[in-house]
Amino acid sequence: AQTVTQSQPEMSVQEAETVTLSCTYDTSESDYYLFWYKQPPSRQMILVIRQEAYKQQNATENRFSVNFQKAAKSFSLKISDSQLGDAAMYFCAYRRTQGGSEKLVFGKGTKLTVNP
Amino acid sequence: GAGVSQSPRYKVAKRGQDVALRCDPISGHVSLFWYQQALGQGPEFLTYFQNEAQLDKSGLPSDRFFAERPEGSVSTLKIQRTQQEDSAVYLCASSAPGYREPKGSPLHFGNGTRLTVT
Numbered sequence: 001a002q003t004v005t006q007s008q009p010e011m012s013v014q015e016a017e018t019v020t021l022s023c024t025y026d027t028s029e030s031d032y033y034l035f036w037y038k039q040p041p042s043r044q045m046i047l048v049i050r051q052e053a054y055k056q057q058n059a060t061e062n063r064f065s066v067n068f069q070k071a072a073k074s075f076s077l078k079i080s081d082s083q084l085g086d087a088a089m090y091f092c093a094y095r096r097t098q099g100g101s102e103k104l105v106f107g108k109g110t111k112l113t114v115n116p
Numbered sequence: 117g118a119g120v121s122q123s124p125r126y127k128v129a130k131r132g133q134d135v136a137l138r139c140d141p142i143s144g145h146v147s148l149f150w151y152q153q154a155l156g157q158g159p160e161f162l163t164y165f166q167n168e169a170q171l172d173k174s175g176l177p178s179d180r181f182f183a184e185r186p187e188g189s190v191s192t193l194k195i196q197r198t199q200q201e202d203s204a205v206y207l208c209a210s211s212a213p214g215y216r217e218p219k220g221s222p223l224h225f226g227n228g229t230r231l232t233v234t
Contacts, residue, residue, distance in 0.1 A: 004158075035222065043205060045159070045225035091158050102147055102211075103172060104223060106158035 002027045004094050006107035013082045014115050020067075021077045021110045023092030030054075031097045034068070034075045035104065039089040048090070051075065052097075079112075087114045118142070120226035122208050128232045129198045137193045137229045141210030148191050149223060150183055151207040159207055165191060198233045205230050 003026045013019035025034070036048040051059045051068050058066050063083075067076045079086055089111050093104040121140040129135050141148050147166055151159035152175075161175040167188035176183070180199075185191040195202055209223035 006158075037225075043207075043228045043230075045207065045209070045223075047222040050222060102166075103149065103161045103164055103175075104159075105161070106151075108158045109156075 002029075002032075002094050002096065002105050004092050004105055004107035006090075006092055006110050008110045009108075010111045010113070012113040012115060013079070015082055015084060017082055018078060018080045019082055019112065021079075021090050021092075021112070023075045023077070023107060025073050025075065025092070025094050027073070027094065027096070029096055033095045033097065034066075035093040035095070036064070036066070036075075036077045037091045037093060037106075038086075039091060039109070040087075045091070049077065082114050084114050084116060087112055120208055120210055120224050122206075122226035122229050124229060125227065126230050126232075128234060131198060131200060131233055133198055134194065134196045135198055135231065137195075137206050137208075137231070139191045139193070139208030139210075139226060141189065141191070141208070142212070142224055143189075145210035145212045145224070146188075147211045147221075148185060149209045149211075150191070150193050151209065152177075153205040153207055153228070155204070162193070162206075195231075198231075200233050203231055203233045 005024045032053045034051045037045045049061045063080045065078045089109045091109045092107040123138045150162040153159045163183045164172040165185045180196045182194045205228040207228045209225045211221045
């Protein structure tokens with residue numbers, strides 16, 4: 001079974017600085033999707049960024065980018081120019097592409113605090 | 117357009133009561149998912165529907181948990197004889213798989229129902 005590990009329960013960053021959140025995963029498959037979701041106190045999970053495993057180019061979405069290392073099974077999220085509104089729980093998630101269920105498998109999350 | 121809507125937002129039940137949690141997915145979304153999120157944890161998969169068919173229920177923790185989506189739109193998660201360990205946030209999500217990359221379609225989540233069993 002696939003597992004997703006987020007080794008940093010909490011992280012903090014100063015406003016306008018850069019922070020990197022770590023994620024590793026375990027799979028025997030060659031193609032899959034990886035996602036980062038943000039969950040503010042409102043509880044709604046919001047998609048931040050996604051990456052398909054066969055695409056070597058790292059995904060970027062404005063201030064958010066990933067460092068995808070397929071061989072190392074690592075998928076870290078970099079937030080540049082951090083803003084107060086970035087404070088939230090961040091979850092890394094995995095989804096297989098071939099057969100089986102459509103489900104996402106989530107990590108336990110990293111709580112990000114942004115200090116003014 | 118409206119997002120995924122869940123009701124109620126909060127539910128308090130006494131141990132042993134039955135509860136029903138409702139999810140209205142985004143109109144036209146084929147796939148619907150239920151997740152359970154304990155305090156301070158990541159969401160744990162419960163079950164998945166494609167239209168009205170329940171294709172994966174491997175995450176349901178016991179036979180007290182039951183989900184349905186009879187007409188392929190609204191879904192209900194029912195928990196019978198609730199226990200304290202059922203206290204959690206229950207998240208519903210829907211997605212509309214694209215023809216070219218169905219597994220890449222993001223899940224759109226509701227705000228969840230916080231269930232507290234006393």
